[in-house]
Amino acid sequence: MITAYRANGESVVISAEKPPASMPSDVVWVDLLRPDKAEDVLVESFLGIEVPTREDMKDIEPSSRLYTAKDAVFMTASLVCKAESGHPELTDVAFVLTKGLLITVRYDEPKAFDLFTAAMHRIPGGCATGTVLVTRLFETIIDRTAEILEIAVAKIDTLSLQVFGDRSGKRRPPHYLEAKLLDVASHHRLVAKTRDSLASLSRVMTFLYTVPTIQENRDARELCRTISRDIQSLSEHAAFISGNITFLLDASLGLIGVEQSAIIKIFSIASVVFLPPTLVASLYGMNFVHMPELQWTLGYPLALLAMVVSAIIPFYFFRWKGWL
Known part of the structure; x- marks a missing residue:
C-alpha cells in the first residue's frame, strides 16, 4: 500500500492499479507498507530512484544500509514491533531522503509510525520538507523506544515481587518459580531487541547528521544531536535493565535450588526415620x-492392597506439596 502525506498530516492513498499521472506536488512523505512489485515500480517512476526491497534491507553490512546514491540518502534501521504481544520482533525499515521528500519502506507496522501520523498536524512549524519530517519521525521512534523500556521496567518490577513473594507465608503453587523463568526470558528478549534497535538507530543518526541537507537546516541538525544523546541515554538504561533481568534470573534459579534442597532434606529425614x-x-x-496373620484367608490380598496403598498415598501427598 502506498500512502502519501502532505505537510499538514493529510493522507492520500495511491493505487498501483489506477495510478495518478504524477506525485502530488505538496506531498512530503511517501510511506510504502508491504509494497508489491507494481507499487515499487510506480514509486520509482515518480521519483527516479530505486526503492529498497526486503532483501536489500536485510543486509547487515553498514555500507549497504547507509549510503548515498543519485542525490538520495538511503538509511535502514531496525525497529521494535509487537512489543506488547509477548513476542517482540525487529523489523527493518528503509528511509530514503531525496528532493525534499521522505520515502519509507516497511513490511511490518511499528507503533511509532501510527503515533507519528496521528500527531503530524500538531508538530510545531509543521513538516514542510522531508528533511524536517525525517528528524521528527526519528524523534517519535525514540520516544516509542523509551516507552517500550518503561513498560519493560514496570513488568520486571511486578515480576520481581512475584519471584521474591510477600511475607504472608502463603504457599505458592507447584512449579511456580519454574513458570516465572519463562517470564524472565520474555522480558530479556524484549530488552535485547530494544538494545539491538538502539544500536541500529545510533548508526543511522550518526550517518544522518553528516548529510548536507541536515547540516544546512539548523533545527534539524540540533534535533539530530538531541536524538543521538537520547539514544545513548536509552542504551545505558537498557543495559541497566538487562543487568536487573540477569539478577532476577540468578535469584530465581537460586530460590529454585533452595526449594529443591528443602525437598531433598525432607526425603532424607523420611529415609532416616524409616x-x-x-x-x-x-x-x-x-x-x-505365633503369627495370627498366617491363618488369615484374605491375608495375602490384604498385604498386596497395603503395598499399593502405601505407594499411592506418599505419591499424591508429594504432588500436593509440590515436590514432584
Whole structure:
C-alpha cells in the first residue's frame, strides 16, 4: 500500500492499479507498507530512484544500509514491533531522503509510525520538507523506544515481587518459580531487541547528521544531536535493565535450588526415620511361631492392597506439596 502525506498530516492513498499521472506536488512523505512489485515500480517512476526491497534491507553490512546514491540518502534501521504481544520482533525499515521528500519502506507496522501520523498536524512549524519530517519521525521512534523500556521496567518490577513473594507465608503453587523463568526470558528478549534497535538507530543518526541537507537546516541538525544523546541515554538504561533481568534470573534459579534442597532434606529425614523399622524387619522378618496373620484367608490380598496403598498415598501427598 502506498500512502502519501502532505505537510499538514493529510493522507492520500495511491493505487498501483489506477495510478495518478504524477506525485502530488505538496506531498512530503511517501510511506510504502508491504509494497508489491507494481507499487515499487510506480514509486520509482515518480521519483527516479530505486526503492529498497526486503532483501536489500536485510543486509547487515553498514555500507549497504547507509549510503548515498543519485542525490538520495538511503538509511535502514531496525525497529521494535509487537512489543506488547509477548513476542517482540525487529523489523527493518528503509528511509530514503531525496528532493525534499521522505520515502519509507516497511513490511511490518511499528507503533511509532501510527503515533507519528496521528500527531503530524500538531508538530510545531509543521513538516514542510522531508528533511524536517525525517528528524521528527526519528524523534517519535525514540520516544516509542523509551516507552517500550518503561513498560519493560514496570513488568520486571511486578515480576520481581512475584519471584521474591510477600511475607504472608502463603504457599505458592507447584512449579511456580519454574513458570516465572519463562517470564524472565520474555522480558530479556524484549530488552535485547530494544538494545539491538538502539544500536541500529545510533548508526543511522550518526550517518544522518553528516548529510548536507541536515547540516544546512539548523533545527534539524540540533534535533539530530538531541536524538543521538537520547539514544545513548536509552542504551545505558537498557543495559541497566538487562543487568536487573540477569539478577532476577540468578535469584530465581537460586530460590529454585533452595526449594529443591528443602525437598531433598525432607526425603532424607523420611529415609532416616524409616531406617530403624526397616532394619528390625530385615533382621527378624517373619521368623515367629505365633503369627495370627498366617491363618488369615484374605491375608495375602490384604498385604498386596497395603503395598499399593502405601505407594499411592506418599505419591499424591508429594504432588500436593509440590515436590514432584
